[in-house]
Amino acid sequence: MSINEQVLIRELGIEPYQPTWEKMQAFTAERDESTRDEIWLLQHEPVFTQGQAGKAEHLISTGDIPVVQVDRGGQVTYHGPGQLIVYLLINLRRRKMGVREIVDVMEKSLVALLADYGIDAYAKPDAPGVYVNDAKIASLGLRVRRGCSFHGLALNLDMDLEPFLRINPCGYAGMQMTQLAELTEMPPINQLMKDLVNHLVNKIGYNQVSFTDVLE
Secondary structure (H helix, E strand, O other), X not given: OOHHHEEEEEEEEEEOHHHHHHHHHHHXXXXXXXXXXXXXXXEEOOEEEEOOOOOHHHEOOOOOOXXXXXXXXXXXXXXXXXXXXXXXXXXXXXXXXXHHHHHHHHHHHHHHHHHHOOOOXXXXXXXXXXXXXXXXXXXXXXXXXOOEEEEEEEEEOOOOOHHHHHEOHHHOOOOOEOOHHHOOOOOOHHHHHHHHHHHHHHHHOOOEEEEEOOOO
């Protein structure tokens, strides 16, 4: 089976942001054509991340939560426990995929996942992410280097949404945020992760999936 059909899924629990980001950068810098793609599933300790296009005026009152300037696209967002992070470390060039295609895969996978739980969600062409009743439930942000993607998506599950009030989420003043727990009975997290991975794997086109809970 070719390397292009293989993916490694890492289920990592709750991790601090900065070291994880640095490991994504290192993985992307060091990988070659024989490196299989990886998808990382995790949650982060509380942090605001400011994308490359980020403007200081969108940080209203961050308080005791750190702000990290990062190399993904987009503006500021919040990560914290109760939010599922999915990082897509994919050789897009090898898969003959463009940025718009992988963004489309993320959005459609999230919409399909939420439909599995009876939630009518949708993407917006002018504001990347996934929404329910005009409130944002998932944010997207990518970086592509040497034809390979890193960063990914953040899906609000059952978290403290208050920190989103301290910023203009994704650069939009007054943007309403929502989460799965406000819309339906929360499924077991392991089942939800499995369902989302299945949607992503099927839409990207992998045929061999391996799992680990270790991040080297």
